[in-house]
Amino acid sequence: xxxxxxxxxxxxxxxxxxxxxxxxxxxxxxxxxxxxxxxxxxxxxxxxxxxxxxxxxxxxxxxxxxxxxxxxxxxxxxxxxxxxxxxxxxxxxxxxxxxxxxxxxxxxxxxxxxxxxxxxxxxxxxxxxxxxxxxxxxxxxxxxxxxxxxxxxxxxxxxxxxxxxxxxxxxxxxxxxxxxxxxxxxxxxxxxxxxxxxxxxxxxxxxxxxxxxxxxxxxxxxxxxxxxxxxxxxxxxxxxxxxxxxxxxxxxxxxxxxxxxxxxxxxxxxxxxxxxxxxxxxxxxxxxxxxxxxxxxxxxxxxxxxxxxxxxxxxxxxxxxxxxxxxxxxxxxxxxxxxxxxxxxxxxxxxxxxxxxxxxxxxxxxxxxxxxxxxxxxxxxxxxxxxxxxxxxxxxxxxxxxxxxxxxxxxxxxxxxxxx
Ligand SMILES: Cc1cc2nc3c(=O)[nH]c(=O)nc-3n(C[C@H](O)[C@H](O)[C@H](O)COP(=O)(O)OP(=O)(O)OC[C@H]3O[C@@H](n4cnc5c(N)ncnc54)[C@H](O)[C@@H]3O)c2cc1C
Numbered sequence: 001x002x003x004x005x006x007x008x009x010x011x012x013x014x015x016x017x018x019x020x021x022x023x024x025x026x027x028x029x030x031x032x033x034x035x036x037x038x039x040x041x042x043x044x045x046x047x048x049x050x051x052x053x054x055x056x057x058x059x060x061x062x063x064x065x066x067x068x069x070x071x072x073x074x075x076x077x078x079x080x081x082x083x084x085x086x087x088x089x090x091x092x093x094x095x096x097x098x099x100x101x102x103x104x105x106x107x108x109x110x111x112x113x114x115x116x117x118x119x120x121x122x123x124x125x126x127x128x129x130x131x132x133x134x135x136x137x138x139x140x141x142x143x144x145x146x147x148x149x150x151x152x153x154x155x156x157x158x159x160x161x162x163x164x165x166x167x168x169x170x171x172x173x174x175x176x177x178x179x180x181x182x183x184x185x186x187x188x189x190x191x192x193x194x195x196x197x198x199x200x201x202x203x204x205x206x207x208x209x210x211x212x213x214x215x216x217x218x219x220x221x222x223x224x225x226x227x228x229x230x231x232x233x234x235x236x237x238x239x240x241x242x243x244x245x246x247x248x249x250x251x252x253x254x255x256x257x258x259x260x261x262x263x264x265x266x267x268x269x270x271x272x273x274x275x276x277x278x279x280x281x282x283x284x285x286x287x288x289x290x291x292x293x294x295x296x297x298x299x300x301x302x303x304x305x306x307x308x309x310x311x312x313x314x315x316x317x318x319x320x321x322x323x324x325x326x327x328x329x330x331x332x333x334x335x336x337x338x339x340x341x342x343x344x345x346x347x348x349x350x351x352x353x354x355x356x357x358x359x360x361x362x363x364x365x366x367x368x369x370x371x372x373x374x375x376x377x378x379x380x381x382x383x384x385x386x387x388x389x390x391x392x393x394x395x396x397x398x399x400x401x402x403x404x405x406x407x408x409x410x411x412x413x414x415x416x417x418x419x420x
Contacts, residue, residue: 003063003084007043014055016048016090029087032076039079041068046087050162050170050196053086057194058168060084061404068407069194071108071134075141077375078408086194088136096121101202102159107136107195115288124205124287126154128372129294136195141372141409142187142338142383146255146292147205149329150236155187156334157201163193166400170196184395184411187338188384189371191392191411192399209260210290211281213267215250215274220315223250224324226273228306231344236329238266243295244314244322250274253292260284295323296350297373301365302327302343310364313357314347321350337388340368348373371409380409390414 007018019026020043029044031037042065045056060067060083068080071088091106094113098121103114112131118124128138128145143154151157160174163185173182173193184192215223227242234240237258243251252270256263264282271277303310306324314322328344343366353361369382381389393414396403401413 003042003059003065006059006063007045010055010059014045014047014052016052017046019044019046029070029089030085032070032073034073034077037076037079039076039081039085041080041083041085044085044087046090048090050164053088053164053194053196054168054170056084056086057164057166057404061166061168061402066407067194067404069107069190069405071137072110072132074130074133075137075372076408078377080407083407088194091196096123096202098123101204102199103202104197104199105135106197107134109135111135111138111291118202119206119286119288122204122206123202125200125202126151126157127291128154129291131291136198137190138372139198139200140185140187140189140195142336142370144327144331144339144370144372146208146210146239146290147203147257147287148331149239149327150257151203152330152334153187153336153338154200155338156330156336158182158186158198159201160199161185161195162197163195165193166402166404180395181399184337184392187336187371188392188395188411189380189409191396191405193405205257205287207284208255208257208287208290209263209282209284210255210292211283211285212251212253212292213271213274213277213282214279215252215271215277217244217248217250217315219273219275220244220250221311223270223274224306224311224314225308226270227324228345230270231326231328234266234326238263239326240267240270241323241325243324244317244320246319246321248318249278254282255290255292257287295321295348297348297370297375298351299349299353299361300346300369300373301361302340302346302368303361303364303366304343304345305364306345307360307364310347310357310360313354313360317349317354317357319351320353323348337384337392339370339383340366340385343368346370374409377409380411383409
């Protein structure tokens with residue numbers, strides 16, 4: 001019996017729907033956000049609950065095809081050709097427990113759903129730059145948001161997950177149950193199982209002072225030189241990024257989760273160095289409306305500081321969008337699997353860097369990636385420290401030795417150990 005036959009026969013036992021090539025709906029559910037991808041999965045299961053997910057995993061396993069997951073398609077950079085694709089978009093429940101400051105969401109929930117539900121209680125989640133991004137994919141990939149310096153990466157705020165494992169069993173994973181798997185899931189991405197529910201902390205953040213201030217680009221070198229010292233004395237409640245745009249402006253993006261006057265006073269020295277303000281978009285806004293778009297990371301690296309030759313290279317990048325973002329704070333303090341946390345700055349270009357910038361990044365950068373900003377699956381290892389990559393591969397060997405969840409930005413199982 002082949003996979004299609006298994007799924008056709010099993011259709012009546014699935015609460016959700018199965019779409020095979022040629023079926024109406026197959027095209028709608030196979031497509032990720034990236035229009036340049038044209039994936040042809042063997043089948044799509046539009047799951048409505050954990051039982052559907054479980055049946056899909058067992059079918060994929062039985063027929064030795066990879067199992068891929070898609071919630072919103074925002075983080076799908078590899079065509080899941082030939083895989084059994086589980087679409088979780090219909091499992092979008094959101095429950096808020098305001099007393100315990102916890103959210104419990106289905107795997108199809110988007111950040112906008114959570115932000116709207118949480119703000120009624122004066123609570124915020126560690127969301128990122130877009131309300132349309134899926135909560136689960138974002139969180140498993142680390143989750144770098146504008147509150148991360150104060151409250152850490154989203155992956156570090158996960159309390160519990162329900163997971164369907166590669167053998168089809170459904171289990172609860174937290175600090176006391178499968179702690180190795182819990183550590184790997186929270187930052188190691190979707191390689192270890194299919195999450196069917198996620199529970200994470202919320203924070204009492206209501207309104208924030210946030211937005212962007214635009215300047216000319218004339219004083220870009222002085223501004224970045226000042227920025228490298230200025231970030232050393234700002235509190236964790238202030239997050240910033242400096243952007244050099246293709247249209248010749250320098251933009252300082254900022255979010256301060258505290259008294260706006262204090263936020264303004266902290267930012268003013270940086271603005272003064274940057275020159276005359278062209279446009280001031282800083283406002284006091286509800287956190288749920290404060291999302292600020294990021295720069296597409298064609299090139300990503302992290303550095304310890306902004307050395308002069310790197311600044312010179314970045315400032316000379318007239319035909320690129322450049323973003324320098326301040327990490328540190330609680331991100332550095334966390335011990336989860338995600339990211340290279342010791343480096344306080346990321347440098348992103350939306351294109352391939354010039355020879356000068358590339359050379360400066362080679363000299364000062366670590367060649368590191370961040371799982372959520374990676375598009376090249378062959379660079380997945382770069383998103384982790386050497387020790388964490390080795391530990392993730394060991395966890396993978398324990399929970400998914402046959403690499404059922406091996407499609408996309410995946411962690412491969414460690415090589416089998418031979419005993420002599
Ligand atoms: C416009 C935009 C803005 C962004 N802003 C930020 C940002 O500010 N900070 C940040 O950190 N990232 C950001 N990202 C990156 C984003 O977090 C990742 O692309 C993430 O993978 C998206 O998850 P998704 O579920 O929406 O995407 P999908 O394409 O549906 O899923 C991506 C991957 O997540 C995994 N996954 C999803 N659901 C499950 C599940 N239930 N079980 C197991 N694995 C699962 C799978 O590996 C899957 O391949 C942004 C991306 C975009 C396009």
